[in-house]
Amino acid sequence: MAKGVKPRVKVPKSAAAGDVVTIKTLISHKMESGQRKDKEGNIIPRSIINRFTCDFVGASQSGNVIDVQLSGAISTNPYFEFEAKVPESGEFKFTWYDDDGSVYETAKSITVA
């Protein structure tokens, strides 16, 4: 597992049914490119976030919001901002997949009044 990885997300706490909300996510991650060498000259293996997903889980409706594939040359601390339509109260689940097999998860609930 890469060091200092910390997911952060910003989701409004409440919304009206059918509202489109803006979601911001950022994960602190080195995004080691696989092109660099350490002091001994050995290649440091690539370790980047290669996939990011956001899913909505509600009582009656659930679904995927976005599913992103990330490749090389994406900078450190990748940031995503996107919009989602909120049908009912529920939870947004966020998942980041690391090359080294680690999976980082976090979730934020939203209330539809």
Place this chain on the structure above:
Amino acid sequence: MRRKAFATAALVALGLAGPLSADPVDDKLIVNGETELVTHTKAPDYIDGLDEIWSGWAFRAAETRAIEADDFDNPGMIFVEDAEAVWNRVEGGAGKSCASCHGDPSSMKGVRTVMPKYNEKAGDLWSLEDYINDCRVNRMQAEAWGWNDKDMVNMTALISVQSRGMPMNVAIDGPAKPYWEKGREMYYTRTGQLELSCANCHEDHYGDMIRADHLSQGQINGFPTYRLKNAKLNSIHARFKGCVRDTRAATYKPGSPEFHALELYVASRGNGLSVEGVAVRN
């Protein structure tokens, strides 16, 4: 219809003229929708060459300015969070962390506004970095950090954030006076193969274009600054070094007496501007 086409043509013409004039933008910087920062005010009386002072924020593109207005968007805040962990980390022979003596980082409120300042005990001008290392060595019995070590720069950021919105207010009289005079001397002295002084760019030509960029007044109220170009926080002295290098002069070392004096003088030019607590620049 014809009228509209005319208007469009006029706009295109304006658009073309736009990038050439790079005057500071008179916009309001409100962080997280609550803290309004002073980015433009009257220059202090002791500054002859300027009537108004502008934060470097006013010279940046709209997108860059927007990043600083929201802590979630501001990548500099990641480093502040890192420093919060270090703040509570016990290190050194005394078995102490920053928190052992200082409690919450909010106890550092106002500290950044008066830095650098003359330290009576040491009999010298001290920057925030000197105070941090003094704590580390003498109170924590830990190893001193290098001037531009990641932990050092991040810690100065954490301390600066506590003073966000407070006006810069460094003392230039009393024992600080000789340092300030030395700094002023440096500011107006041409150096390097290009024979440029700080004032040539940051006083005479702020708002103009240089190297495909808008020249700011070189204010340091926003430091340490997150720069898009290197994706990390940058210290004041590191920025000075970059600037001096660009004049093709041999630079002073970060933490040198010369940069201490220059830091005091440049900070005094921005007295009245808000501490931005990790600015975002390009």
